[in-house]
Amino acid sequence: MWAVSSDPVKFDEALAYWRARVPLTKKEFDALTAAAKTRAFTLAGVAQLDVITEVMQAIERALDEGTGIEQFRADIGAKLEAAWGATNPGRIDLIFRNAVQRSYSAGRYAQMTDPQVLKARPYWRFDAVLDSRTSPICKPLNGTTLPADSTWWESHYPPLHHHCRSGVYSITADQAQELGLTEGEPDISAGAGFGAAPGSASDWEPSEDDYPADLWKAYEKKGGP
Known part of the structure; x- marks a missing residue:
């Protein structure tokens, strides 16, 4: 049996998925189509793009180096709480665990959809x-x-x-x-914003024309399309 772990170890496909995310402010994120949102990353209550980008980089380090939630808190917790204007350790944990789990799950998807597999x-x-x-x-x-x-x-x-x-x-x-194959398809819905297969919007690529200059510059700095 396989289950996602919130304590990451290096996983190339998961890391590739995360590196393809685009950091956006919530305002810019909300203007995207549903398909485009699957390739973006934002944080509610954080208006500063540089903080959002630093959170993305901290999660990338966790996926790349195998560090866990404690290191993430040390790396970015103070900046997030300053942006929120309040301490909220549960929210910091949620950001980390959701991001890592999405990346690990997407990595598995990439492996399982290989034609030979x-x-x-x-x-x-x-x-x-x-x-x-x-x-x-x-x-x-x-x-x-x-x-x-x-x-x-x-x-x-x-x-x-x-x-x-x-x-x-x-x-x-x-x-x-x-x-035993499942008869029919279970009629249970995922939570809002969850459940989409990682490859369902694989044909979408961000365009420089769609973003303000500062957002695109931050995206190019982390690797670009």
Whole structure:
């Protein structure tokens, strides 16, 4: 079974996903289309682009170097709380864990959608962590087994909510038959802003013409398109 960890270790596909994010102010983020938002990163209550960019860089270091939440707090906690005008350790943890989990989940998606992997393992199985903290969204989805090309995954790919710990792993056709295919598609919705498969907006690329000069300059500085 596979589950996302909030303590990162280096994972090239996850790191590539995160490095493709574009730092934006909330105002600029809200003006984007839904597809474009999947390739951007912002923070509610933070107006300074430089702080948003520093948060992105701190998360990138965590993914690249394998550091965890304690280092993230040390790197960026004071600046975030200064921007918010209040201490909020829970919110800092949420930013880190959501970002890391999205990146790890996207990395797994990149691996599982490799053509050779899809050919050998054409079915996906939803894997929730079952304990007292399991959400009412993920608990009934645990064990859902469907073809990898099912459109259901386009709106039910983890994370499905804040602090989501669920994952998806690929299996062979024989394993799918042994475990049992899910009849129909579970009618449970992901939380707002969650559930989209990482590759569903892969054809979108930011354009210099779409952003103010300072935003585009910050994007180019971190690697560009």
